[in-house]
Amino acid sequence: MLKTARLLAAAAALLAVTATHAQQYPSRTIRFIVPFPAGGGVDIVARALGEKLSPRLGQPIIVDNRPGAGTTIGTEAAARSAPDGYTFLVGPIGGQAIVHHMYPKRTFDITRDFAAVARVGYGTIVFVVPQSSRANSVSEFVTLAKANPGKLTFASSGTGALIHLTGEMFKQAAGIELTHVPYKGTSQILPDLLDARIDMALDSLPAYLPHLKSGKLRALAVATQRRSALLPELPTMADAGYPGVVAATDYAIFAPAGTPREAIALVNRETNAVLQMDDLRTKLAGAGIELVGGTPESLQAELADEVAKWGKVIRAANIKPE
Numbered sequence: 001m002l003k004t005a006r007l008l009a010a011a012a013a014l015l016a017v018t019a020t021h022a023q024q025y026p027s028r029t030i031r032f033i034v035p036f037p038a039g040g041g042v043d044i045v046a047r048a049l050g051e052k053l054s055p056r057l058g059q060p061i062i063v064d065n066r067p068g069a070g071t072t073i074g075t076e077a078a079a080r081s082a083p084d085g086y087t088f089l090v091g092p093i094g095g096q097a098i099v100h101h102m103y104p105k106r107t108f109d110i111t112r113d114f115a116a117v118a119r120v121g122y123g124t125i126v127f128v129v130p131q132s133s134r135a136n137s138v139s140e141f142v143t144l145a146k147a148n149p150g151k152l153t154f155a156s157s158g159t160g161a162l163i164h165l166t167g168e169m170f171k172q173a174a175g176i177e178l179t180h181v182p183y184k185g186t187s188q189i190l191p192d193l194l195d196a197r198i199d200m201a202l203d204s205l206p207a208y209l210p211h212l213k214s215g216k217l218r219a220l221a222v223a224t225q226r227r228s229a230l231l232p233e234l235p236t237m238a239d240a241g242y243p244g245v246v247a248a249t250d251y252a253i254f255a256p257a258g259t260p261r262e263a264i265a266l267v268n269r270e271t272n273a274v275l276q277m278d279d280l281r282t283k284l285a286g287a288g289i290e291l292v293g294g295t296p297e298s299l300q301a302e303l304a305d306e307v308a309k310w311g312k313v314i315r316a317a318n319i320k321p322e
Helices: 001-023 041-059 069-079 093-104 137-145 163-173 186-195 206-214 259-274 276-284 295-315
Strands: 030-034 061-065 087-091 114-120 125-130 153-156 180-181 200-206 215-224 250-256
Touching: 030 041, 030 069, 041 087, 041 114, 041 250, 041 259, 041 276, 069 087, 069 093, 069 250, 069 259, 087 093, 087 114, 093 163, 093 250, 093 295, 114 259, 114 295, 125 153, 125 163, 125 186, 125 206, 137 215, 153 163, 153 186, 163 180, 163 200, 186 200, 186 206, 200 206, 200 259, 206 215, 250 259
Parallel strands: 030 061, 030 087, 153 180, 153 200
Antiparallel strands: 087 250, 114 250, 125 200, 125 215
16 A cells, blocks of 8 residues: 555656756747748748747747758758757758758768658749740650650759759650750859750749749749649649659758657647738738648658658669768
């Protein structure tokens, strides 16, 4: 009887300590590590999200930009951080899935060293051609490419990155030969696309919007699963006859493996709440970003799917890991 009472007392004390810890979290500044430079899409999302989450969590949220080496510098820093609920990685799962295959010598593993927290949203990848292109649809572009194997070019913001591999995915789905021309970024692609020195790009939408609206460039489709709210007249790649060509810039939150479950649950719940705020949705919709939210479990499953998908594309394109 006495032993049972002691066990019950110990269990009650443990529950009290756990409850107190949960009530106290968070008690200091939270850090969002962004493995990209300031000013880019992931940085914009992280800062907008942190601004809304901070008052709800009762603590400042700082954005720590750690760009370089194909996102591996920032991701490694997050993986090495203490799993205490005060450091999170904000970044893409598609990009991390590609890193998983392209950087075998990395010191971290996104599937092992991180816990999924929350899906934030998706950006739009658009199929763009010069205004002077003879192709007015994806099928017309494919016809031109088949008639001129290897002569048409597609641009990307770097070999082995998401935009390059989206182009490779399209080549594989359409059964065509295109010549890849890598650039350092979209700002370098635009002049050559505007002057028709490049034949097409499957790239992130925001930088192209002014030129699409002015008529200097022409969009043929989007690679998202649903039509774009900004360009609703455009078909998806599935509508255009290539259902396997699905890619998007994307945004998600991860924590170092071992982060307390109550911290993950709290950040997930509050993230899903702020993603419903009209002003945040309107602000990011202007950059072609759709906010969606979700559970840690659904994000983890999506990561597994992305790892499998991009591994297949990399092997089929015979792209060698670095």
